[in-house]
Amino acid sequence: MTMPGFRVIRPSSVDEAVRVLADNGPEAMVIAGGTDVVPNLQMRLFAPRVLVDIKGIGELRGITCNDRVGLRMGALTTLTEIAEWKFVERCFPVLGSAVRSVAGPLQRNMGTIGGNLCLETRCLWYNQSEFWRQSLGGCLKKQGDVCHVAPGGQRCWAVWSGDSAPALLTVEAELEIAGPGGRRRIPLAEFYRNDGMNRIALGRGELVVAVHVPVSSAFRRGVYRKLRVRDSIDYPLAGVAVAMKVDGQGICRAARVALAAVNPAPQLVHAAAERLEGKRYSAELVEEIAHEAIRTAKPLTTSASTPVYRRDMVRLFTRRALEELWQTRRGNGEKRAG
Amino acid sequence: MTKELIRLKVNGETHELAIAPNKLLLDVLREDLGLTGSKRGCDDSSCGCCTVLIDGMPMLSCVALATSYQDAEITTVEGLARDGELDPVQEAFMSWGGAQCGFCTPGFLMTTHALLEKNPDPTLDQVREALASNICRCTGYTQIYESVLAAAQKIREKRKNEIAISK
Numbered sequence A: 001m002t003m004p005g006f007r008v009i010r011p012s013s014v015d016e017a018v019r020v021l022a023d024n025g026p027e028a029m030v031i032a033g034g035t036d037v038v039p040n041l042q043m044r045l046f047a048p049r050v051l052v053d054i055k056g057i058g059e060l061r062g063i064t065c066n067d068r069v070g071l072r073m074g075a076l077t078t079l080t081e082i083a084e085w086k087f088v089e090r091c092f093p094v095l096g097s098a099v100r101s102v103a104g105p106l107q108r109n110m111g112t113i114g115g116n117l118c119l120e121t122r123c124l125w126y127n128q129s130e131f132w133r134q135s136l137g138g139c140l141k142k143q144g145d146v147c148h149v150a151p152g153g154q155r156c157w158a159v160w161s162g163d164s165a166p167a168l169l170t171v172e173a174e175l176e177i178a179g180p181g182g183r184r185r186i187p188l189a190e191f192y193r194n195d196g197m198n199r200i201a202l203g204r205g206e207l208v209v210a211v212h213v214p215v216s217s218a219f220r221r222g223v224y225r226k227l228r229v230r231d232s233i234d235y236p237l238a239g240v241a242v243a244m245k246v247d248g249q250g251i252c253r254a255a256r257v258a259l260a261a262v263n264p265a266p267q268l269v270h271a272a273a274e275r276l277e278g279k280r281y282s283a284e285l286v287e288e289i290a291h292e293a294i295r296t297a298k299p300l301t302t303s304a305s306t307p308v309y310r311r312d313m314v315r316l317f318t319r320r321a322l323e324e325l326w327q328t329r330r331g332n333g334e335k336r337a338g
Numbered sequence B: 001m002t003k004e005l006i007r008l009k010v011n012g013e014t015h016e017l018a019i020a021p022n023k024l025l026l027d028v029l030r031e032d033l034g035l036t037g038s039k040r041g042c043d044d045s046s047c048g049c050c051t052v053l054i055d056g057m058p059m060l061s062c063v064a065l066a067t068s069y070q071d072a073e074i075t076t077v078e079g080l081a082r083d084g085e086l087d088p089v090q091e092a093f094m095s096w097g098g099a100q101c102g103f104c105t106p107g108f109l110m111t112t113h114a115l116l117e118k119n120p121d122p123t124l125d126q127v128r129e130a131l132a133s134n135i136c137r138c139t140g141y142t143q144i145y146e147s148v149l150a151a152a153q154k155i156r157e158k159r160k161n162e163i164a165i166s167k
């Protein structure tokens, strides 16, 4: 496949990037590592007139962490940098576990956390070449008026397929966003719209600057489990992130469960937080939360695997993750998630 | 499309080129610089055949816009051999049958080279992990892993000798 034509602008500061983005509106698109944008451009999924390459903006780089403000990761921090950050296993094991499961090592050397949190949603009927898509007359998300996943519906079900978002939801991350009106900070959970066509709450001229994680959610035990076709490289077909705090008596002091790749947004399983706090481990309780997880998950035929199997895996992963984190002292994930 | 004048540093040599802003690094290497070692193997950035080193890090040149990497040191497979002498990784791939049809080999060589620069004594698991983005359809990987471990040993021996000589 070939690249469409566009101009490239390389701003050197956040202010300049915001100005370029605001001036060009929907004609402009941010490119960071490019591991999502470039294949999508080649498939002609979008046709920006201007590509805004943010890689030259120093303020967007690097990880800082201290016990006053917690963790700050600049939007350009690569997934490899996060995976190799020396405190990730001790402070935020769920994050380490999730970023290590993204794509393969070469994509992680290029892919950034900002790009991972702003990833396009994916669908079997969308992530295809122009030729392939047009043979079906397109779909709701692109050049058509029918959803092949849920014909008759007016909603796009393309799936949230980023792995770090569910992990960051379990540690109450916030996004720092720059725009024409200045900076704002929002909880990550409010960033996602659960709409395959309009996935994130970024306005005209806005740019993700950094991800923040509060001190209060450090040191939670955590793990991310992921279903995919090839363990070495593929996008998730289902993903479950769990983070929890367990005291010396084995009582749960905080718990969050979040899902990827089974809805158009990464989603918290809200019942988990309420029902686990203050409780001791029991197999029934864990099974109850696993059941809540599959009530949150709404997988449809958006990928090469069946909805039934993906739901089953969500239940299994939730159960196993809770068992593992609660019953053993282990804080960190397995080398291979899933 | 209006071309842009860019400067690229590849294998230690600086080139001035007029290229279209949408041109990928892989295509600039192959078409403008005649460095055809890096390959395009897939259409969705999932095969690793186009791997080059960008400031020492193995990356996919098929998702890199050439204009974005003007300040970087780029190394392709053509830049691995020094003064007519093959890199230990290249020698090991030859001796251990690490290449069959050869199409994926440049990518494997680059990823392996970067791994062994960072860790000259990897375990088999670490090798598998590091090479997970590179796909080979011929070898079944066993000979590739053997080649990597053999190269690692060679590099360790070479370093030991160098230290002994400098003492």
Ligand SMILES: Cc1cc2nc3c(=O)[nH]c(=O)nc-3n(C[C@H](O)[C@H](O)[C@H](O)COP(=O)(O)OP(=O)(O)OC[C@H]3O[C@@H](n4cnc5c(N)ncnc54)[C@H](O)[C@@H]3O)c2cc1C
Pocket: A029, A030, A031, A032, A033, A034, A035, A036, A037, A038, A039, A054, A075, A079, A101, A102, A103, A104, A107, A108, A110, A111, A112, A113, A114, A115, A116, A117, A118, A119, A120, A161, A162, A163, A164, A206, A207, A208, A209, A233, A234, A235, A236, B044, B045, B046
């Ligand atoms: C073969 C293959 C397998 C993959 N597997 C996975 C996987 O398993 N899990 C997974 O999560 N991802 C996967 N990816 C996708 C991708 O590699 C990662 O998600 C990566 O982190 C994306 O980051 P990037 O910097 O390359 O994003 P880019 O491609 O540069 O950008 C992605 C999107 O985010 C926007 N964007 C980027 N930065 C910002 C910012 N600071 N502010 C506002 N918008 C921004 C872009 O406009 C674009 O819409 C895979 C990719 C490939 C090619």
